[in-house]
Amino acid sequence: MLRGNFEDRGGAVLKVLFLPVAPIKGPSSRYRVYQLLPFLQRAGIKTGCHCALPRVIYDSFPPRRGFWYKLVYFGCAAFSRLLAVFRLIFYDAVFIQRLVLPHVYPFPELLICKAGRLLGKKVFFDFDDAIFTTPIIRKKTLAEKLTDPGRVGKVIASCDAVIAGNEFLAGYARRYNKNVFVVPTCLNLEKYGPLRSGGRDDPVIVGWIGTPGTESYLDLLTPVFRRLASRRRLLVRVVGGGRYRCPGVVVEHWPWSLAGEVSLLRSFTIGVMPLTDDTWSKGKCGLKLLQYMAAGVPVVASPVGVNERIIVNGENGFLARSTEEWAAGIDTLIRSPELRAKMAELARRTVEEKYSVQANVARLAAIMLSAGK
The missing domain is CATH 3.40.50.2000 (Glycogen Phosphorylase B;)
Structure with a gap:
């Protein structure tokens, strides 16, 4: 249905590199990225995937267990996302899912945005939680107390388009970017x-x-x-x-x-x-x-x-x-x-x-x- 309306680029209308924050066991990545890939491919989008974390790190170093677990978990995630820069040349666009470092300056995502602009690639940012704030259901961690309040806005402002999981999140994103779209988290029935x-x-x-x-x-x-x-x-x-x-x-x-x-x-x-x-x-x-x-x-x-x-x-x-x-x-x-x-x-x-x-x-x-x- 979509394919006839767009220019064919060698068998695929658009080549997009997806950057999920977690393996398929991570619920946000599973529903916002992995389950959508085969459906997007049928719509004429060629997809590549570069996960921020290997499964062994995701399973073995849950951040809730303490400082050293956090260091390994988030250190690997940041390093892996930085490496995605070298894959951009093979794609027309990049789809960034959330931030890999939830509470500090988002240098991996900003570097990808800058590299994308230099290479003429379109950059999408997707988020499905109020990652610009923290839960009140529990006490704030030290990292949350020291968090950069403008970190999410910086990334949103640097992207070509933003995909939000609901209208509340979209309202926040529109403060920084006019190209904001709502696509709800959905299920494969x-x-x-x-x-x-x-x-x-x-x-x-x-x-x-x-x-x-x-x-x-x-x-x-x-x-x-x-x-x-x-x-x-x-x-x-x-x-x-x-x-x-x-x-x-x-x-x-x-x-x-x-x-x-x-x-x-x-x-x-x-x-x-x-x-x-x-x-x-x-x-x-x-x-x-x-x-x-x-x-x-x-x-x-x-x-x-x-x-x-x-x-x-x-x-x-x-x-x-x-x-x-x-x-x-x-x-x-x-x-x-x-x-x-x-x-x-x-x-x-x-x-x-x-x-x-x-x-x-x-x-x-x-x-x-x-x-x-």
Whole structure:
């Protein structure tokens, strides 16, 4: 559909070098880069990929473990991204995903932007979190306290175009660059299969998926879970965390894996996405919410940021602010398998129509092809 509208450059309309910040196990890179590559290739874009981190470094040196882990992790990421400069000559454009050094002067990205200009290459910058601020859900690290507040703006101003994961992030980017486009984080529905048949789950499984860095959001639901567990059989299933505890409630912890992700999501009776109402949370793109919905799991979520755009309260999910609203939303879904099935169907349709790869890849391809001319 797109191919006929653009000039053919030796079999490919545009050659783009993608620079993801992490291997495929990294959720941001997996959904913003890797899953899109085969679809973009079908649209006439020849893709190359230069990951900032080898898998062994990503797996063996998680930054949360301390200073020396951070030094190896971010040192390797910065060095690898700098090396990408030498690959620019083989491409028409470069797609920079996020910053490899989240809190200091972004010299790797600025060097790529400068080299791109000198070589006549188009430079795209993609981000899907409020990386210009820090979470308030935990204490700031020393690096976060000393962070360069203008680091993201410097990179955005140096690029030809910016691709933001939601309108809130796009609003920030427009302060520095007029060529800003919104492409939501989306899912490939082919991996999620058909909707599962409804049934009466006993016990009910309230599920959450995420990372150790975001698991603390579950603390917001501790009083909710305790209230519900006092009158119903309730199991809380946490995927990708490991530390969350809720006295009086059965909590299961499951390790995340790429192969087992979808089956674990489909095991949930209800999916939850609690958030604090702050700048960091408003920058989130609703990934776990969309994962639940794609898997046919009814959802209850905080009405923060993009969640309010995704969820029509009472139709394809519930939005909840207070402990009372959270408990009422989850309890309503527990009591009505029919409502769960109806909401699951509408939720899946929402993803299919607005947040699937199939619904968004043509727009991303058109943005890149237009700016890359």
